[in-house]
Amino acid sequence: MYRFYINKTEDDYHFMELARVFFPDDCFETIAYSGKPVGHLLGENSYFINEKGSDDREEIKREFYELLSAITGIRPPWGTLTGVRPLKPALEMCRETSIGSMESEMKEKYLLSTSKASLLADIADYQLAYVSGVPWEKSSLYIGIPFCPTRCAYCSFASNVAPAEDHAAYLENLLKEVSYAGRLAGENGTELESIYIGGGTPTTLSSAQLEALINRVSEAYGVDPSSLEFTVEAGRPDTITKDKLDTLRRLGIRRISINPQSMKDKTLRLIGRDHSSDDIRKGFRLARETGFDVINADLIAGLPEEDADDFEASLKEIISLGAENITIHTLSVKSGSRLKENDPEYYRKNADTVSRMLDLSRKMLSAAGYRPYYIYRQKHQIGALENVGWCLPGKHSIYNIRIMEDKQSIIGLGAGAVGKVYHPAEDRIDRIANVSNYRIYSERFDEMISRKNEYYK
Numbered sequence: 001m002y003r004f005y006i007n008k009t010e011d012d013y014h015f016m017e018l019a020r021v022f023f024p025d026d027c028f029e030t031i032a033y034s035g036k037p038v039g040h041l042l043g044e045n046s047y048f049i050n051e052k053g054s055d056d057r058e059e060i061k062r063e064f065y066e067l068l069s070a071i072t073g074i075r076p077p078w079g080t081l082t083g084v085r086p087l088k089p090a091l092e093m094c095r096e097t098s099i100g101s102m103e104s105e106m107k108e109k110y111l112l113s114t115s116k117a118s119l120l121a122d123i124a125d126y127q128l129a130y131v132s133g134v135p136w137e138k139s140s141l142y143i144g145i146p147f148c149p150t151r152c153a154y155c156s157f158a159s160n161v162a163p164a165e166d167h168a169a170y171l172e173n174l175l176k177e178v179s180y181a182g183r184l185a186g187e188n189g190t191e192l193e194s195i196y197i198g199g200g201t202p203t204t205l206s207s208a209q210l211e212a213l214i215n216r217v218s219e220a221y222g223v224d225p226s227s228l229e230f231t232v233e234a235g236r237p238d239t240i241t242k243d244k245l246d247t248l249r250r251l252g253i254r255r256i257s258i259n260p261q262s263m264k265d266k267t268l269r270l271i272g273r274d275h276s277s278d279d280i281r282k283g284f285r286l287a288r289e290t291g292f293d294v295i296n297a298d299l300i301a302g303l304p305e306e307d308a309d310d311f312e313a314s315l316k317e318i319i320s321l322g323a324e325n326i327t328i329h330t331l332s333v334k335s336g337s338r339l340k341e342n343d344p345e346y347y348r349k350n351a352d353t354v355s356r357m358l359d360l361s362r363k364m365l366s367a368a369g370y371r372p373y374y375i376y377r378q379k380h381q382i383g384a385l386e387n388v389g390w391c392l393p394g395k396h397s398i399y400n401i402r403i404m405e406d407k408q409s410i411i412g413l414g415a416g417a418v419g420k421v422y423h424p425a426e427d428r429i430d431r432i433a434n435v436s437n438y439r440i441y442s443e444r445f446d447e448m449i450s451r452k453n454e455y456y457k
């Protein structure tokens with residue numbers, strides 16, 4: 001067990017998060033400490049950080065990073081940055097200086113690798129060119145459909161394999177919640193910038209149910225789906241039918257998401273998917289024939305038993321299928337997933353392979369004309385790496401950018417939805433969450449409804 005005494009700090013949280021990048025939780029302890037090192041504290045594997053008594057947290061974190069790196073022999077590429085939004089400090093620096101200065105400053109202040117600093121520069125460059133300003137007075141709307149045909153091994157979302165009667169019962173309440181929230185929005189003059197129906201897999205619902213939901217959203221919020229960015233996730237190819245795609249398109253939906261994660265059949269079986277790579281190809285073909293403007297496709301780097309060649313083959317095919325958005329995720333192994341139950345330390349393995357996959361994706365996507373446009377990190381990702389959304393120029397998703405900025409309210413409806421209220425005067429976000437279990441959502445439906453009032457307090 002390693003013990004790290006952090007001098008002149010009252011809260012060890014940031015140091016603990018940094019140590020987690022290097023060690024499993026049960027191998028270390030970080031201790032907020034004040035004073036001079038006392039001999040008996042500093043036994044074997046005990047270290048005293050910030051002996052000189054600096055008040056600058058970033059400086060102390062740099063010293064700590066160097067120590068952790070010397071002990072373990074690794075240099076994680078995100079340096080001392082442990083938060084989920086690495087672009088946030090980078091954009092602030094860009095606004096004060098320039099993209100070039102930001103790159104050097106991020107390397108100096110947070111010990112970022114050259115490659116991650118230049119990735120942030122590319123993303124900042126895209127956002128500054130294509131997404132000017134945040135209309136904070138507008139809101140986004142998120143609606144959760146917590147059903148999927150099977151549960152993936154890495155899934156930690158509000159997702160359930162449930163019978164058709166449960167879908168119908170859930171939808172009945174959801175439609176009421178949409179009406180109620182829409183009425184409140186009208187009374188408070190809320191204007192929507194984007195709408196996102198996610199989950200789960202929304203296309204687990206039938207064509208008629210999808211139509212009822214989209215029509216209710218249109219009525220309640222007074223919007224024509226074709227007049228704003230409106231995305232429906234059709235993530236699982238085994239839920240896609242021509243009828244559902246035709247319905248979405250007829251109602252004005254122009255963006256969908258088909259999420260293969262891998263094009264290798266063995267991997268699809270290993271992660272608990274009940275479909276083949278051919279189903280993915282068929283889904284893409286149908287979506288293209290139906291005439292959607294943007295198809296997003298998610299791929300995951302680090303899936304069980306995959307090597308860099310498997311990942312490269314999957315990405316090559318997704319590019320050739322013509323997805324306008326491609327999101328490259330690093331596998332995150334969170335509590336509540338089967339992978340985590342089977343091997344709690346899975347996310348600590350294969351960091352080098354996943355790093356190679358991410359480098360490869362950057363080369364291949366850049367060569368094919370895609371630009372990185374948003375980025376986020378999650379806990380328990382292999383190698384503490386990242387997720388990056390790539391798009392053909394101009395085809396980005398504004399919703400994905402807004403959820404990372406934390407500068408706009410997001411109204412969250414349905415089981416598992418977590419909304420946000422943005423307070424511009426204090427530049428602060430409050431979160432308003434619905435429960436994630438769809439049965440409890442129905443049991444406590446009156447409470448879910450009354451929580452909508454909190455968006456307008």
Ligand code: SF4
Pocket residue numbers: 147148150151152154155156157158159199200201235236
């Ligand atoms: S498709 Fe997504 S939400 Fe559904 S089970 Fe798989 S990971 Fe979970």
